[in-house]
Amino acid sequence: MTARAATNEALWVRVLLVVIALAFLTLFLFIPVGLVFGEALSDGLATYFAALTDPDAGAAIRLTLITAAIAVPLNVVFGLAAAWAITRHDFRGKGFLVAMIDLPFAISPVISGLVFVLLFGAAGIFGPMLAEADVHIVFAVPGIILATIFVTFPYVAREIIPTMAAKGRDQELAALTLGATGFQTFFRVTLPNARWALFHGVVLCTARAVGEFGAVSVVSGHIRGETNTVPLHIEVLYNEYQLTSAFAVATLLVLVALLTLVAKQAVSWLENRRVVA
Amino acid sequence: MNSPIAMANALSTNDLARSAADIIADARKASVRYDEKIVVAGHSSAIHVENVSKRFANHQALADVSLSFGAGQLTALLGPSGSGKTTLLRTIAGIEAPDKGRVLFGDEEVTWRPIRLRNVGFVFQNYALFEHLSVYDNVAFGLSVKKTPRAEISARVKELLERVELGNLAHRFPRELSGGQRQRVALARALAPKPRVLLLDEPFGALDARVRRELRTWLRKIHEEIHVTSILVTHDQEEAFATADRVVVMHDGKIEQVGTPAEIADHPATPFVRDFVEPRHATAR
Numbered sequence: 222m223t224a225r226a227a228t229n230e231a232l233w234v235r236v237l238l239v240v241i242a243l244a245f246l247t248l249f250l251f252i253p254v255g256l257v258f259g260e261a262l263s264d265g266l267a268t269y270f271a272a273l274t275d276p277d278a279g280a281a282i283r284l285t286l287i288t289a290a291i292a293v294p295l296n297v298v299f300g301l302a303a304a305w306a307i308t309r310h311d312f313r314g315k316g317f318l319v320a321m322i323d324l325p326f327a328i329s330p331v332i333s334g335l336v337f338v339l340l341f342g343a344a345g346i347f348g349p350m351l352a353e354a355d356v357h358i359v360f361a362v363p364g365i366i367l368a369t370i371f372v373t374f375p376y377v378a379r380e381i382i383p384t385m386a387a388k389g390r391d392q393e394l395a396a397l398t399l400g401a402t403g404f405q406t407f408f409r410v411t412l413p414n415a416r417w418a419l420f421h422g423v424v425l426c427t428a429r430a431v432g433e434f435g436a437v438s439v440v441s442g443h444i445r446g447e448t449n450t451v452p453l454h455i456e457v458l459y460n461e462y463q464l465t466s467a468f469a470v471a472t473l474l475v476l477v478a479l480l481t482l483v484a485k486q487a488v489s490w491l492e493n494r495r496v497v498a
Numbered sequence: 499m500n501s502p503i504a505m506a507n508a509l510s511t512n513d514l515a516r517s518a519a520d521i522i523a524d525a526r527k528a529s530v531r532y533d534e535k536i537v538v539a540g541h542s543s544a545i546h547v548e549n550v551s552k553r554f555a556n557h558q559a560l561a562d563v564s565l566s567f568g569a570g571q572l573t574a575l576l577g578p579s580g581s582g583k584t585t586l587l588r589t590i591a592g593i594e595a596p597d598k599g600r601v602l603f604g605d606e607e608v609t610w611r612p613i614r615l616r617n618v619g620f621v622f623q624n625y626a627l628f629e630h631l632s633v634y635d636n637v638a639f640g641l642s643v644k645k646t647p648r649a650e651i652s653a654r655v656k657e658l659l660e661r662v663e664l665g666n667l668a669h670r671f672p673r674e675l676s677g678g679q680r681q682r683v684a685l686a687r688a689l690a691p692k693p694r695v696l697l698l699d700e701p702f703g704a705l706d707a708r709v710r711r712e713l714r715t716w717l718r719k720i721h722e723e724i725h726v727t728s729i730l731v732t733h734d735q736e737e738a739f740a741t742a743d744r745v746v747v748m749h750d751g752k753i754e755q756v757g758t759p760a761e762i763a764d765h766p767a768t769p770f771v772r773d774f775v776e777p778r779h780a781t782a783r
Contacts, residue, residue, distance in 0.1 A: 395622065396628075396639065397612075399687070401614060
């Protein structure tokens with residue numbers, strides 16, 4: 222019998238664990254992702270590109286990009302403000318604020334959408350006021366953007382808070398004693414120190430903003446070419462039995478997911494290199 | 499071995515090679531030089547603290563403290579942890595606001611002046627260097643935020659880096675430096691904007707005994723060259739005696755004794771000072 226390190230499990234245990242992990246990944250990840258591409262390309266490249274260049278698909282892609290382009294920067298501002306307040310100040314209700322940041326993670330996206338219908342819908346609290354001013358929020362683009370902001374707001378804040386807490390206040394105090402204004406301290410010390418965490422948060426936030434289905438579905442009204450985002454467009458196609466088109470558009474979301482993973486890995490790699498260097 | 503005194507003793511065992519008598523002799527020389535009012539070249543000013551009190555949740559950090567720090571002098575605030583010395587230093591810097599009392603630089607009241615307008619140099623125990631900036635940019639920070647011309651910044655940073663013997667490391671990053679080198683960068687950075695006062699919060703506390711001794715000798719040397727009003731917070735009496743013109747012993751948020759190192763060693767004014775200071779020298783003699 223060969224000697225083995227005391228910390229190693231028996232060979233069969235290790236093999237079994239690897240097999241279980243791989244089988245699980247195959248069943249729930251590799252097969253589904255492969256199927257999406259398989260179905261999408263099953264009628265040939267021409268059909269695939271036709272589905273992507275369809276005007277309704279184009280409108281859905283545009284709306285999704287606009288939504289992400291508004292929601293992500295706003296959540297960056299919110300995330301930085303929340304992280305600053307939580308890590309740099311003591312105030313009453315701080316624990317409550319931290320808990321509230323997690324709220325969108327904790328509640329079903331359907332509820333997140335419904336909240337906006339109850340607030341801004343025709344029968345909602347602000348409904349009559351908005352109708353008078355001829356402002357449409359629910360079943361229109363503003364509602365989709367609001368719902369997306371709500372669902373994605375924890376991502377940036379949750380990524381930066383631990384980093385800012387770990388770095389502490391001393392570098393900022395040093396900057397102040399050296400005569401820096403609050404503004405200079407933030408842009409020349411606080412932000413550069415949190416930049417990797419911020420980038421990480423932005424990547425996750427973007428992925429979720431692009432892929433959000435539940436909350437957006439409730440407030441969208443599913444008007445083709447007007448209030449359909451990419452995930453909603455896929456559902457419409459699927460319900461109309463246009464499976465190939467549905468999967469073709471779905472490959473876009475899969476690509477976003479893969480890009481997100483690559484970006485995440487790249488950030489971790491850069492961060493580690495920085496620490497080791 | 500948990501008391502600060504025991505820790506200080508443990509940290510400075512190597513220093514026993516240099517006898518306490520020598521340290522006191524040095525300190526006496528220093529006190530002869532600095533006890534008289536000195537005319538300080540430049541803008542360095544005296545610091546006055548009047549009736550300052552500060553309370554944290556359930557701990558009285560400072561209890562009605564009044565004290566003056568002579569212009570151009572190096573004063574050590576000596577005491578065990580929790581004695582209020584760091585709180586006093588942070589109050590002078592503007593990092594903590596006092597509950598009562600006033601802080602004056604020269605004859606200007608600065609009690610409520612924001613940190614950045616006080617023109618203080620502050621050196622932190624953990625260095626607090628800007629991790630994302632090179633040594634050069636760290637030292638240049640205080641000048642560049644005030645929109646100093648580039649050529650002037652470059653000249654000043656080079657001069658300071660030479661002075662702290664780090665001229666060849668200007669392009670390194672803080673993580674690439676040893677603890678002693680980092681603290682020298684921190685000192686150069688604090689001195690760059692020509693502060694009126696230099697405040698050092700246990701600056702050598704994170705370093706090993708040999709580097710501590712080197713740096714305190716070197717701090718004294720720098721102080722003799724530039725004579726900026728300086729306050730050094732420390733729990734290590736040997737560090738206080740070897741570096742400072744005047745030592746302030748603090749305990750429980752109050753001042754126990756103020757005097758030259760020799761006066762404090764030879765004539766402790768209170769039982770606390772006798773217990774805190776004497777044992778080392780009784781054994782060393």
